[in-house]
Amino acid sequence: MKRRRALLLVITAVFLLATVLAGCSKSAEGPQTDPAPTSPNSQKEGTEKTGEENPSDVWEFGSSELEFSAFTHYSWQDFPEKMEDAPLWKYLKENKKVNIKSILASGNNDQLMATMMADNKLPDLIYAERNHNDIQRLYKAGKLVPLDDYMEKYPNLKKWLNPKAADLLRAPDGKLYQFPNYYATIPNGSSAYVINKKIYKELGSPKLETIDDLYNYLVKVKENYGSEIVPFDPERAQDAQGIGLLYGGFKENAYYRSFNANTIAVVDDANNKLSSLFTDPTFRESQKFVSKLYREKLINQDMFTTDRGQIQERVINGKVAVFAGASPLAYASQGNAELSKEDPDAGYFVTWPFYKEGLDKNKIYTGGYDQLGWNVNVITTDAKEPEKIFAFLDWLTGPEGMAVQYFGPEGGYWEGFNENQEPIFTDAYDPVKVAQIESDNDAVIIAGNSSYIDPVKVKREMDKPFEERGWMTRYQESITWKTHIDHTALGTNLVPEAGTELADISVNVVDIFQQALSASATAKSDADVDKILDKAEQDAVALGYNELLEWRTQQWLKNKELLGQ
Structure with a gap:
C-alpha cells in the first residue's frame, strides 16, 4: 500500500540520516532526555514585560535581506x-x-x-x-x-x-x-455546513435543522436538479472531514478530533478514558447515514478521490447544494462573491450544525479548536x-x-x-x-x-447590520466559533515515538481506519456497515489497538492535567 x-x-x-550524523559535531547529537525544565516563557502573574526596549542584538525584520x-x-x-x-x-x-x-x-x-x-x-x-x-x-x-x-x-x-x-x-x-x-486562547475554527442560497430559495427555503431535515433536503435537490448539482459535497472525505461533521450531529459533545489519524479514539467521559472508535455506537450510526446518502446518490460519489481544486471549482460555479468540511469558508466566501455579482439571490450561507432529533443543538459541534492551532513551522x-x-x-x-x-x-x-x-x-x-x-x-x-485577528475582525464588523458584515466574519462570529469544542488535550503528545512498537501499531490502525471509513461509507446496507466495522475492530485489536488506546489515554490525562482541565 x-x-x-x-x-x-x-x-x-x-x-x-543517522549514518551521516554519526560523525558530526556535538551540535548534531540527539537531544538529551533529562526531565523537562520549567518553561522559560512561564511568568508569574502580573510580571509581563511591557514597554521594555528590545535587546540591542535584535534583528529588525525587513532591515536587510x-x-x-x-x-x-x-x-x-x-x-x-x-x-x-x-x-x-x-x-x-x-x-x-x-x-x-x-x-x-x-x-x-x-x-x-x-x-x-x-x-x-x-x-x-x-x-x-x-x-x-x-x-x-x-x-x-x-x-x-x-x-x-x-x-x-x-x-x-x-x-x-x-x-x-x-x-x-x-x-x-x-x-x-x-x-x-492559528494558535488561540479563545474558540476559533471554520468547520461548517455551507448552503447554496439560490438552490435553497428555489426549493422553498425549507426548515434545515435536524439530520432528517438534511436528508429530505438532499432528496429534493436530486429530484429537481439531477446530475447538474452535487447534493452533498464533503471536502477531503479521505481525511474524514465532511464525514466527521455528520458524526458530530449524532451525539452531544462529540469530538470531531476522534477521526484524526493521531487520535482514532472516542472520549469516554464516564470512565475517563479513550475508547475504540470502531465500536462507538455513534460512529456506526453516522456511517450508516453516510452510506445511505451514497447508495441514493445524495453525496458526491467520488468523495474519496476528489481533490480540493475540483471542489473549489464546483463551489465557485454554484454546482453544490450543501458543502461541508473542516475549512470550507475560504472557498465558499470566494464562491459567494463570484455568484452574487451576477445574481444577488445567488451565493452561500452557513447554517447551524445539523443534529439528530431530540439532541440539544447547543451541544453539537462541527469541529474543535486547539490552543496550539493546527500546524507548526520548524527551522532546520x-x-x-x-x-x-x-x-x-x-x-x-x-x-x-x-x-x-x-x-x-x-x-x-x-x-x-x-x-x-x-x-x-x-x-x-x-x-x-x-x-x-x-x-x-x-x-x-x-x-x-x-x-x-479574530477579535479584530469581529470588532470591525459588529457595528454593521448582519448582511453588511464581511461574509466570512459574519458566519464565524455567529456560528462556527460557537460550534467548536476545545480539544487541545487531544491535539498533541498522542503520537508514539517513531521506531517503537506503539508507532507501528499506530500506522497499522490508521491503515485499518482509512479502509474501514471508505468501505463503510460506501456500504450496500446497514448490516454491511456493522460487518465492516466489526472486522476493523477485530483486525485493529489483533495488531495492538487496545495497547495504543491505553497509552493514549495516559497521554491525554497528562495533557489535561498540564492544562488544568
Whole structure:
C-alpha cells in the first residue's frame, strides 16, 4: 500500500540520516532526555514585560535581506511557486526584502521528505502537522533549531501564546522547536455546513435543522436538479472531514478530533478514558447515514478521490447544494462573491450544525479548536540565518503581519494602529475585497494568531447590520466559533515515538481506519456497515489497538492535567 511504501522510504531515510550524523559535531547529537525544565516563557502573574526596549542584538525584520527555502509537508498543498502568486509573499518581496524559495512536492511530500532526509539536504523551514513522525525524526537527529532564546528576544509569540499550551509543544529535552499556526486562547475554527442560497430559495427555503431535515433536503435537490448539482459535497472525505461533521450531529459533545489519524479514539467521559472508535455506537450510526446518502446518490460519489481544486471549482460555479468540511469558508466566501455579482439571490450561507432529533443543538459541534492551532513551522540546522527566519515568523504572528495577511498592505484598507495595537481601518475598506485577500493568502498563512485577528475582525464588523458584515466574519462570529469544542488535550503528545512498537501499531490502525471509513461509507446496507466495522475492530485489536488506546489515554490525562482541565 502507498502508506506502507512511504513508511519504508522514511525508515530508509532515517537510517541514512543517522549514518551521516554519526560523525558530526556535538551540535548534531540527539537531544538529551533529562526531565523537562520549567518553561522559560512561564511568568508569574502580573510580571509581563511591557514597554521594555528590545535587546540591542535584535534583528529588525525587513532591515536587510532574508532568503530561505520552505517546504510544506502536506500532500494536498504546495507553497506558491513564485512569490508573486500570493499577495502576502508579493508584499514581502517588494517591501521586506524577503526571498522565499519554495520546494514543491506536487503531492509526493512523503517521498520528497524521505529523499531530502536521506541526502541530508533539508529545507530551511518546514511547515507540517506538529505530530508528524518526520518532525520527531528530525528532532532526534539534532536537525531542528531550538527557539527559546529567539522567543525571549522577539515579542509576539511570547506575548500571544498561552504558556501552558506552549509547554505541550516542548520536546523531551524541555526546549521549544515548533512555531504554531492559528494558535488561540479563545474558540476559533471554520468547520461548517455551507448552503447554496439560490438552490435553497428555489426549493422553498425549507426548515434545515435536524439530520432528517438534511436528508429530505438532499432528496429534493436530486429530484429537481439531477446530475447538474452535487447534493452533498464533503471536502477531503479521505481525511474524514465532511464525514466527521455528520458524526458530530449524532451525539452531544462529540469530538470531531476522534477521526484524526493521531487520535482514532472516542472520549469516554464516564470512565475517563479513550475508547475504540470502531465500536462507538455513534460512529456506526453516522456511517450508516453516510452510506445511505451514497447508495441514493445524495453525496458526491467520488468523495474519496476528489481533490480540493475540483471542489473549489464546483463551489465557485454554484454546482453544490450543501458543502461541508473542516475549512470550507475560504472557498465558499470566494464562491459567494463570484455568484452574487451576477445574481444577488445567488451565493452561500452557513447554517447551524445539523443534529439528530431530540439532541440539544447547543451541544453539537462541527469541529474543535486547539490552543496550539493546527500546524507548526520548524527551522532546520541547514538554515544559515535561523534567527532571521524566526523573526520573520514572529512578525507574521504580530499585529503588522496579521494586518497585512488579512487586510492587505498599510495605506489601503487600514492605516496605522490604535492604542490596543488594532489596525485603524480607512474609508476605502471593502469587505468583499478584504475577504478575497484572506482567501488568496490562505496557503501562506503559516503563523496565524487567532487570539489577535479574530477579535479584530469581529470588532470591525459588529457595528454593521448582519448582511453588511464581511461574509466570512459574519458566519464565524455567529456560528462556527460557537460550534467548536476545545480539544487541545487531544491535539498533541498522542503520537508514539517513531521506531517503537506503539508507532507501528499506530500506522497499522490508521491503515485499518482509512479502509474501514471508505468501505463503510460506501456500504450496500446497514448490516454491511456493522460487518465492516466489526472486522476493523477485530483486525485493529489483533495488531495492538487496545495497547495504543491505553497509552493514549495516559497521554491525554497528562495533557489535561498540564492544562488544568
